[in-house]
Amino acid sequence: MADGNGKRASWSGSVAFVLAAAASAIGLGNLWRFPYLAARYGGGVFIAVYLALSLTLGFTLLVTEIAVGRYSRQSQLTAFRALGHPRWNFLGALSTVVPLFILPYYNVIGGWVVKYFVAYIRLVCGGGGLEDAQGFFDSFIAAPWDPFVCMAVFTLVSCAVIVMGVKNGIERANFVMMPILLVMAVGLAVYVALLPGSGEGIRYYLVPDFSSCDNIGKVILGAMGQMFYSLSLAMGIMITYGSYMRRCDSVPKASVRIVAADTFVAVLSGFMIIPVVVMFAAKSGAGRAAIDAGPGLMFVTLPKVFASLGAAGAWIGFIFFVLVLFAAFTSAISMTEACVAAVCDFFRIGRNASVAAICAWTLALGSVSAFGYGRWAAFKPCGMPALDFFDTSMNVLTPVVAALICVFVGWVLQPKRILAECQRDGSAVGFKVFYVVMVKFVAPILVLAILASEICRIFGVGGWRI
Ligand code: PHE
Numbered sequence: 001m002a003d004g005n006g007k008r009a010s011w012s013g014s015v016a017f018v019l020a021a022a023a024s025a026i027g028l029g030n031l032w033r034f035p036y037l038a039a040r041y042g043g044g045v046f047i048a049v050y051l052a053l054s055l056t057l058g059f060t061l062l063v064t065e066i067a068v069g070r071y072s073r074q075s076q077l078t079a080f081r082a083l084g085h086p087r088w089n090f091l092g093a094l095s096t097v098v099p100l101f102i103l104p105y106y107n108v109i110g111g112w113v114v115k116y117f118v119a120y121i122r123l124v125c126g127g128g129g130l131e132d133a134q135g136f137f138d139s140f141i142a143a144p145w146d147p148f149v150c151m152a153v154f155t156l157v158s159c160a161v162i163v164m165g166v167k168n169g170i171e172r173a174n175f176v177m178m179p180i181l182l183v184m185a186v187g188l189a190v191y192v193a194l195l196p197g198s199g200e201g202i203r204y205y206l207v208p209d210f211s212s213c214d215n216i217g218k219v220i221l222g223a224m225g226q227m228f229y230s231l232s233l234a235m236g237i238m239i240t241y242g243s244y245m246r247r248c249d250s251v252p253k254a255s256v257r258i259v260a261a262d263t264f265v266a267v268l269s270g271f272m273i274i275p276v277v278v279m280f281a282a283k284s285g286a287g288r289a290a291i292d293a294g295p296g297l298m299f300v301t302l303p304k305v306f307a308s309l310g311a312a313g314a315w316i317g318f319i320f321f322v323l324v325l326f327a328a329f330t331s332a333i334s335m336t337e338a339c340v341a342a343v344c345d346f347f348r349i350g351r352n353a354s355v356a357a358i359c360a361w362t363l364a365l366g367s368v369s370a371f372g373y374g375r376w377a378a379f380k381p382c383g384m385p386a387l388d389f390f391d392t393s394m395n396v397l398t399p400v401v402a403a404l405i406c407v408f409v410g411w412v413l414q415p416k417r418i419l420a421e422c423q424r425d426g427s428a429v430g431f432k433v434f435y436v437v438m439v440k441f442v443a444p445i446l447v448l449a450i451l452a453s454e455i456c457r458i459f460g461v462g463g464w465r466i
Pocket of ligand 1: 024025026027028029030102229230231232235237331332334335
């Protein structure tokens with residue numbers, strides 16, 4: 001997409017690119033979903049499987065998307081046409097639909113984080129309001145306007161960053177937020193490790209517990225689905241971000257760094273969350289249910305845990321929600337950019353007009369999810385709240401898109417085109433055979449396995465439930 005003067009925008013360097021892609025990848029998936037899946041699926045077993053998968057499958061898919069973007073110099077919507085395969089351009093349309101539908105409800109959850117961030121500011125300043133964590137959450141999401149207003153604030157601020165452009169907006173926001181996020185995450189993990197009694201929780205997190213992963217297939221599928229979401233794959237984001245990458249930078253090196261940064265923060269989040277939840281579970285008698293709280297972990301269990309930490313709890317909660325806010329915000333920015341760039345490239349309109357269109361779309365569709373627990377609670381597509389409905393549909397669509405991208409690159413475009421793009425900066429590529437085998441055979445099969453498991457989950461076929 002042109003950045004004002006008609007030339008395609010670009011990152012100022014490889015650090016800026018890696019930071020932007022890592023900022024997209026590091027989000028709610030790392031801070032909330034990874035720790036809770038690790039706790040559920042045998043601690044160290046899950047972590048080991050996750051590491052192995054992200055370094056192989058995750059790396060392959062990431063290299064593919066970034067190289068497609070850089071080669072075509074187009075966002076996902078028009079990239080496939082630019083590669084000389086107009087018949088496959090439906091894939092661009094599909095991978096534009098994904099962020100267009102995820103962004104609105106992701107911003108609703110972003111709005112929830114804004115609400116908690118404000119609640120903890122109040123708490124730190126001596127106010128109250130969070131004594132009954134469950135009641136706070138239930139009455140907030142069912143309130144007539146609150147969830148919409150919080151979502152709108154989150155959306156408008158992220159659109160403001162996008163209006164400022166790739167270098168002046170996205171890059172600058174990442175340069176401020178990502179280092180703060182990292183320092184806070186390391187600080188919290190160290191604080192938790194020093195708490196008396198945290199050893200048991202750390203053991204619970206790290207030591208492989210084979211008894212709680214009776215079915216290794218489930219662990220692998222769980223880890224794979226998580227890796228997918230966590231690396232922001234199959235949403236056009238990495239194609240769009242790759243299209244702003246300079247030709248002199250190395251795609252494989254950047255990909256390894258993005259995978260490493262994303263995995264580091266995911267593992268670190270486990271150190272931050274699991275020991276305190278385990279300690280809380282023992283103290284309050286909540287047992288395993290506290291750890292297995294799923295979506296409620298972040299908005300109900302953790303506030304209870306923070307409250308149990310005494311005077312320090314308000315500050316810990318505040319720091320934690322700043323961290324979550326930054327992580328969610330930089331991820332939302334990347335999704336907004338993928339949508340905005342697609343609209344610009346397709347309709348050949350200016351950036352501001354495109355941002356306005358995406359902002360209006362997000363507020364309109366987001367309102368369905370925002371009001372879905374309150375004033376519009378009666379509207380239940382397929383029997384679920386609107387937010388769950390969108391989430392479930394997207395969980396099916398993303399593996400479809402990813403599998404099709406692998407089939408396209410592996411069998412139609414040919415892997416050598418991607419490998420040639422990887423060599424453009426002049427560096428040798430030592431993983432050619434690995435890449436070809438992965439993209440032609442292993443990746444499509446594994447990705448289709450996630451799809452099958454997701455469909456089984458939706459239809460309640462118990463054995464493969466994740
Ligand atoms: N990768 C982000 C995370 O780990 C989530 C995300 C999904 C971001 C889709 C952008 C697009 O939370």
